[in-house]
Amino acid sequence: TGAVPDDRTLVVERFRDEVGDWRVCLHTPFGGRVHAPLALALEAHLREHLGVDARALWTDDGIALHLPEVESPPALEMLILDPEEVQALVSTQLPASALFAARFRENAARSLLLPKRRPGQRTPLWQQRMRSAGLLQVAGQYPDFPILAETWREVMSDHFDMPALASLLRSIRSREIRVVAVDTERASPFASSILFSYVAEFMYEGDQPLAERRAQALTLDRDLLAELLGSEDLRELLDPEAIAAVELELQGLLPERFPRDADEAHDLLARLGDLSDAEARARGIGEDWLRALEKDRRAVAIRLAGEARWIAAEDAGRYREALGASLxxxxxxxFLEAGDAPLESLLRRYARTHVPFVTADPARRWVVAAHALEEALNRLAARGEVLAGEFRKAAEGREYCHPDVLRTLRRRSLAALRREVESVAPDALARFLPAWHGVGVRAGGVDRLMEVVFQLQALALPASVIERDVVASRVSGYTPRLLDELVSMGEVVWVGRGSLATSDGRVALYLRGEAPRLVPPPSNPPQTDIHVRIREHLGARGASFFRDVYNACGGGDEDVMLDALWDLVWSGEVTNDTFAPLRLLGPLARRPARKPRLPRLTQPRAAGRWSLVADLLxxxxxxxxxxHAEAGVLLQRHGVLTRDAVIGEGWPGGFASLYPVLRAMEESGRIRRGYFVEGLGGSQFALPGAVDRLRSLRDAGRAQGAPLEKTGGIVALAATDPANAYGTVLPWPESDGRMSRAAGAYCVLDEGRLVLFLERGGRSLLTNGEVQLAHLQALIExxxxxxxxELQKVDGAPAMxxxxxxxxxxxxxxxxxRSLVAYGARG
Known part of the structure; x- marks a missing residue:
């Protein structure tokens, strides 16, 4: 597979089996107590989002997933579950699992609920299974059945390590644990051992159809389970301000969400249910709209609880049958059809449009006997359509809440709690960025390079440093061949983003599939006759070698033709199927001092096939x-995105153009917003996991297991490296020289503090505080x-x-x- 699973690497292997179905194996060393609940959660997650009947088996070495009748394996993101939702996914899938059935059978036998025909006579295992399955089917109708509850407690507490699973998923989300995806032709030796267990598990499985077996899934008394497991009380989690804000939204009381015409007023009535005249006015529904809807038979005025109420006409039958309203x-x-269980239907809508409530709330509103509502709510809770528990601090007794409403409240409350957490000092961000970028990680190869390119997408960096100083610091054992391989295969595209003098220029890398959404339009495209001829030839003929371009465009001075081609490169119009020409840019490559042995047409900066960028998009x-794509790229690169980070990259449109997208992503729960880093303004957005990892560095010199641990927190970076926070997000420290993010300049950080800065050209070194031998060695490397x-000055004075x-x-x-000289590998 090219990667070995360890405590910092999770390997996902995907391949087709002998019948053509996709198999996905997750290789991890975390053991069966973590793998078992993860496998169940993946089954439920994949069935819900892909509609496939995924089957999973776990061992101490990993998880094997069987995905029948799918064209392609699930994306890697589909396998990385939300740590906040994994408990619910496991609870959904567990009743249909063989593990639950086996533990229930053992508990039932110990409780003498599976009697033997004669005392002292052994009962065959198959008979025990049949009797246990029948008992399980009956017991499922009674959520508080003690053997059922004990089985839940035993599995969730003794057999599963749910805290460890949640911790693993959080580490993956914060990038402390890498996930490597590998597509193979056949199962690797690691996967073969897991698949052997998979075959053994299902070889003697019963012939009962899957649908019928799953129909025996049990109704869970979640209150009893929470008591057994000692779950935290949600009353301590849900924020009262968040509850109040969500109530206003659900009830349509926000002015910006008022209906704009009679049609929208009808929709609001259908969504909320009965409203009095005062309640309708509070939601922006005018009396003229109500009268117009009544005239069109789309709204109905009824008497309910001693006052006039308005309802949507299609609800009339339900209100008559459930609440005795006169029509x-x-x-x-x-409109007079009540449908099945009209009272449950009204309560379901009530729960969907209210924050947690007690039975007395709808009882007072509708003047209905509380015991009738309690019975209906219990039936809804038994089916999981509402949740029962204790949610609000001020409430007393059993409350009810719709699952979607509770998810919204929990997300809003967590966001409020994160905003209240103390922000970190700026030096924590300087420690965070190298770890977030994986500077100094041990991983190498093409897969690691793809991860790096994904994070560096659309970032314009000098061609002279992008491989030597940026990519090489992130990919162990990096060689130029790796990038050439990805470019020639069409997996990665490079696009010029402006020339720097005569020997360098800015270049951005893109994954081929992301390029159409990220590559900007050409900047100041040249329009001379030779540029037009080159552009027309490439547009008509496609990818071409320079010799073909030269001949088709009329020949002439080869240097002029090649310079014109590079003008189109730097304007973002032309690219190449190899990275080699960029590698060999420089004064000597452009104007050799003596006549080359090879013909001019074969010089390095003309190598490869040239094509129009537009053809790739x-x-x-x-x-x-x-x-949306630009916001995603910036978040992946920075983890915690600030206005200064966007400005520092010179992003077209600046932070203002991205802000609406970032705000929408925050409102949907995909990212977080808060004051995470001191002094960087209030508009800070972060990926889930990035904030936790950032704060873990507040008091520690580095995160446990972070790549920097092998150097004791000392890291050397190119000044232009996006992992360097100084010069963009953070100000440069005061010095006797001029620090800048120039190509060819380098800096050394120690626990986030900038210690050394080597100016471009290497002739001047600036220091900041105490300098140790390890700092100088990192700089030389x-x-x-x-x-x-060749170092001539240190802090403005002669180096000697x-x-x-x-x-x-x-x-x-x-x-x-006259100076101090350090020599590299090339002398």
């Missing part, structure tokens, strides 16, 4: 799709990748007279007659 004559028969994307470093001279020599510098 006006002349209504069509279709297709029809592109609309403005909304583009903004990264700076000499570009060649020799610096107090750091001896430490510099000990770190690896060699003294000459």
């Amino acid at each position: 006006p004559v002349g209504l069509p028969d279709v 297709g029809s592109g994307a609309n403005a909304t799709e583009r903004l 990264i700076a000499t990748n570009a060649g020799r470093v 007279d610096s107090p750091l001279k001896s430490a510099l020599r000990e770190a690896g510098f060699t003294q000459t007659h």
Whole structure:
């Protein structure tokens, strides 16, 4: 598979079996107590979102999933579950599992509920299973059956390690644990051992149809289970302000959501149910609209609880049958149909449009006997259509809440709690970014490079540093061949983003599938005759070698033709199927001092096949799709996105253009908004998991298991590296020189504090605070990748007279007659 699972790496292997069905194996070392509930949760999650009957088996070494009748395996994101929802998914799937049935049979036998025919005579196992299955089917009708509750407690507490599973999912979400996806032709040795267990598990399974077996899923008394498991009281979690805000939304009391015409007024009546005249006015429903709806037989005025109420005409039958409301004559028969269980139907809608309530609330509103409502609510709770429990601090007794409403309240309350948590100091962000980017990780290969490109998408970096200083710091054992392989295969696309003098330029990398939504339109495309001819040739013929471009465009001066081609590259119109031409840019590549041995047409910067960027983008994307993709890329890159981070990248449109999308993502619960880092403004957005990881660095020098641990918190970066927070989000420290995010400049951080800054060209070194030998060694390691470093000044004074001279020599510098020199691998 190219990767080995460990405590920091989870491997997802996907392949087709001998009959053509997809198999997905998750290789982890966390053991069966974690794998078992995760497998059940994945079954429920995949069935709900993909509509497939996924079957899972777990061992101590991983999980095997069988996905019949699907064209392609699920995306990696589909397998990464939300830690806040995994408990509910497990509870949904557990009753239909063999584990639950087996534990129930054992508990029933210990309780003497499976009597033997004769004392002392052994009962065959198959008979025990049959009797247990029958008892289980009957017991499922009684949610508080003690053996049932004990089985739930035993499985959830003794057999499953739910806290460890939630911790694992949070670590994956915060990128402390990597997830590597691998597609293979056949099962790897790791997967083969899991599949052997899969075959053994299902070889002797009964012939009962899956649908009938799943129909025996039990009704769970969640109150009793919560008592057995010691679950936390939601009264301590749900924020009163969040409850009040959600109540206003559900009841349509926000002015911005008032109906705009009679049609929308009818929709609101149908959504909320009965409203008095005063309640209708409070929701922006004018009396003229109500009269017009009444005239059109779309609304009905009834007497309920001693006052006039308005209802949608289609609800008339339910109100008459359930609440005894008297209806006006002349209504069509279709509106008089009450349907099945009209009282339950009205209560279901009441729950969907209210925050948690007690039975007395609808009883007072409708003047109905409380015991009748209690029975109907218990039936809804037994089916999981409403939840029963204790939700509000001020309430007394048993409350009810719709599941969707409770999810909204929990999400809003968690967001409020996060806003109240103390923000971190800026140096924590400087520690966080290198870890978030995976600087110094041990992982390598094409898969790791794809992860890096995904995070660096659309970021314009100097071509001279993008591989040497940025990619190489994130991919262990990186070689240029890896990027060339991805570009030539069409997995990665590079696009020019502007020239830097004559020997360099800015380049952005894109995943091929994301490029149509992220590549910006060309900037200032040149329009001279030679540029037009090149553009027309590539548009007509497609990808072409430079020799073909040269001949088709009239020949002439080869340097002029090649320079014109590169003008189109830097304007973002032309790209290449290899990264090699960018690697070899430079004064010597452009203007050799002596005549080359090879013909001019074969010089390195003309290598590969050239094509129009527009040919790779297709029809592109609309403005909304583009903004959504841009916001996603920036969040993936920064983890915690601020206004200064967007400005620092020079993003077209700036932060203002992205703000509506970020706000919508926050409102949908996909990202978080808060004051996470001190001094960076109030408009801060973060991915789930990024905030927790950021705050874990508040008091510690590094996160446990983070890539920086092997260097004791010391990390060397190119000044232009997006993992360097200084110069964009954070200000440069005061110094005797000028620090900037220039290509060829480097900095060394220690626990987020900038200690060293080597100016472009390597001739001047600036320090900030105490400098240790390890700092200098880290600087030499990264700076000499570009060649020799000749240091002439330290903090503005001659290097030969610096107090750091001896430490510099000990770190690896060699003294000459006027400077200190460090040599890299290339001398």
